[in-house]
Amino acid sequence: MMKSLFLVLCCLWLAESAAWAEKITVAAAADLKFAMDELVSVFKNANPGAQVDVVYGSSGNFYSQIKEGAPYDLFFSADITYPEQLVTGGLAASDVKPYAFGRIVLWSGSLDASRMTLESLADPKIARIAIANPQHAPYGKRAQEALQAAGLWDKIEPKLVYGENIAQTAQFVESGNAQVGIIALSLAVNPELASKGGYWLIPDKLHQPLKQAYVITKRAENNALARRFAEYMGSKPARTVMIKYGFGLPGEGSGNQGNQGSQTQ
Template sequence: MSLLKYLARATLLLTLLLSSGPLLAQSLRIAAASDLRFALDEIVALWQQQQPDTQVQVIYGSSGKLTTQIINGAPFDLLFAADIAFAEQLHERGLTSSEPQVHALGRIVLWSNTLDAGQLSLAQLSDPAIRRIAIAQPAHAPYGLRAQQALQAAGVWEAVEPKLVFAENIAHAAQMAQSGAAQVGIIAMSLAMAPGLAEHPYLLIDDALHSPLLQGYVITRRAADKPQAQAFVAFIESPEVHAIMRRYGFLLPGEQP
């Protein structure tokens, strides 16, 4: 290869590397609890209207599994968990570049595609006519754990446990109830108020029956030098985002149920 061709190729490679830097810097990869699917999709769309140069990818799942992925090196810039305890777990391990912050309070509801869930109670779930009840897996999904707590507090856990079908996350539990794979689901209020489910009534479960669903976010150590991550979490506290969160049934810090 001639010296001129070598220098031309080297110059082209250097140009590509330099030009790709800003593009890589202007991207965000977010791990988010499934209860945020509809609300966060709207929030990201609004963000990208204001920040068109920043590409945002959101991966939804159970808070526990997403946290484990980050611990194992998954390249996420932010974690939005349904239980702030998972964000705190990352912080305690030194895997964050910010303090965990509570941004909302989630609620759980009874929902059904075939029954009038608004007229049901937790006690009625023991009725033999109700054969399958969907909840998220309590071992790694905060909404599943709160469903278990509520059923135990209502004194019906032993009666309904044989009927339970466990979903990977709360969106999967909602899908099971919507498809008929389960007659009833204990799901996130934010999903019960989303398109495709909102036309059916739901029963809001008394929050005294379970520990609070404190939604929390944190910036990971990977995003320590990403100003876009800081800008996004600042955007989360904006009035526009608060309006979206309220529309999906979330309470904001300091608001009473």
């Protein structure tokens, strides 16, 4: 019994280590959920045999995990400061590479948010508004800034509920428990969410830019696949996917890309 268990474990270990050569694990901010799925499938088509696992979560959490030695080879953060800190701490094997500018939108599952503005949030009929936690979620910080810049923060704060990350924020709205949410454009353009209610692009004058960046982590220093994936991010096919999900791209300005997403695709 013990012997066969041992054998099974050995096989698993061998299978695992055999796969190592062509395997990467990507830690990606939750706003990339749909875009990264597509990026990876395009990448895999061009690189048969490559194994790319993606873990989605909050950027701050990934940062602390990588600092403690988490097995991620690439880290796509929703906020450039986390990768910058990894580089400063000697935990990165590449420079900080900006890959996108995020945008925030008003989105609702039950109301037509495309006819709303930030002022509509003060409507007493809207009882709950979801934003990501501004304490540590980049999209939450920007949502707070936008509400403050619009002079609505004090009025709206009592209605706010806070998602742990931007995906949970969207899910609070999708389940109907909050009527409206401020979420990432990249999530709102996803067909599943776009089919439910409209969205309204929040002017980016109202908040600091959501400058997003990635790094290759120290543990992937000699991982060729990690380098290939990083190069691929700058390629035409990858940029097309990013634009499709409403991201602004570095070097192409950040103001207007989102607008083309307001028609459901």
